Amino acid sequence: MHFTLLHQATSSTEALIVPIAQKTDMDAMLSLVAEKTGVPADLIKSDFKAAAKEVHTLYFTENKQSKRIFLLGLGEAPRTIDVLNALRSFVFKRKANLPANLGLSFLFKNAPENPAPWVEGCVNGLILGLYDIGLYKTDKKQEGNTDFHCEVLVDKAHQALATEAMQLGEAFAQTHSQVFDLVNAPANKKTPQVLADWAKQSGKQHGYKVEVFDEKRYTRWACTPSSP
Numbered sequence: 001m002h003f004t005l006l007h008q009a010t011s012s013t014e015a016l017i018v019p020i021a022q023k024t025d026m027d028a029m030l031s032l033v034a035e036k037t038g039v040p041a042d043l044i045k046s047d048f049k050a051a052a053k054e055v056h057t058l059y060f061t062e063n064k065q066s067k068r069i070f071l072l073g074l075g076e077a078p079r080t081i082d083v084l085n086a087l088r089s090f091v092f093k094r095k096a097n098l099p100a101n102l103g104l105s106f107l108f109k110n111a112p113e114n115p116a117p118w119v120e121g122c123v124n125g126l127i128l129g130l131y132d133i134g135l136y137k138t139d140k141k142q143e144g145n146t147d148f149h150c151e152v153l154v155d156k157a158h159q160a161l162a163t164e165a166m167q168l169g170e171a172f173a174q175t176h177s178q179v180f181d182l183v184n185a186p187a188n189k190k191t192p193q194v195l196a197d198w199a200k201q202s203g204k205q206h207g208y209k210v211e212v213f214d215e216k217r218y219t220r221w222a223c224t225p226s227s228p
Contacts, residue, residue, distance in 0.1 A: 083121030091129025123169030
């Protein structure tokens with residue numbers, strides 16, 4: 001999944017994801033959603049309670065194109081991990097039917113005062129929702145599109161914080177995915193040499209020192225008396 005930080009959606013965006021906590025000013029937020037969709041705010045409010053992982057789908061027309069808005073509940077006081085899990089669940093359950101061009105919007109008065117933790121969690125969750133848990137299966141089913149582009153939409157005032165958070169979310173998701181690969185791999189795919197090579201490559205990529213001990217060196221190290 002590829003990300004771009006913008007201050008308004010482009011015409012290519014086919015669906016908007018709007019993450020919402022229960023402590024949000026729902027009346028102000030839903031009035032903007034109602035304006036966008038033409039659906040009365042009271043009707044939306046009666047159907048959507050912003051519970052964790054709750055999804056409510058609405059539709060609107062823009063530039064003669066039919067589009068969707070997904071209202072995604074985050075619960076009462078979501079932490080970064082809660083935001084991550086909500087987005088991961090959302091994408092995992094819908095990735096076969098999601099359009100290729102998405103928007104993650106914080107422009108409906110749904111953003112907290114500091115949106116950075118939400119941006120980080122959302123980006124991380126969106127990527128992990130696409131993770132192939134059947135990586136090593138021989139009878140894998142085709143799961144649809146996996147090449148998505150997502151516009152992260154934030155107010156200009158939050159650009160610097162959101163940019164850093166977006167990059168952090170991508171980096172964490174990449175690391176999580178690599179760890180998942182190791183955990184999900186069968187024993188014959190993660191021999192000691194494979195794990196050592198993975199650690200050395202990670203060290204080289206991220207700038208930390210990795211020392212690999214072979215059997216002789218480990219035995220010599222283990223038998224060396226420690227200092228009192």
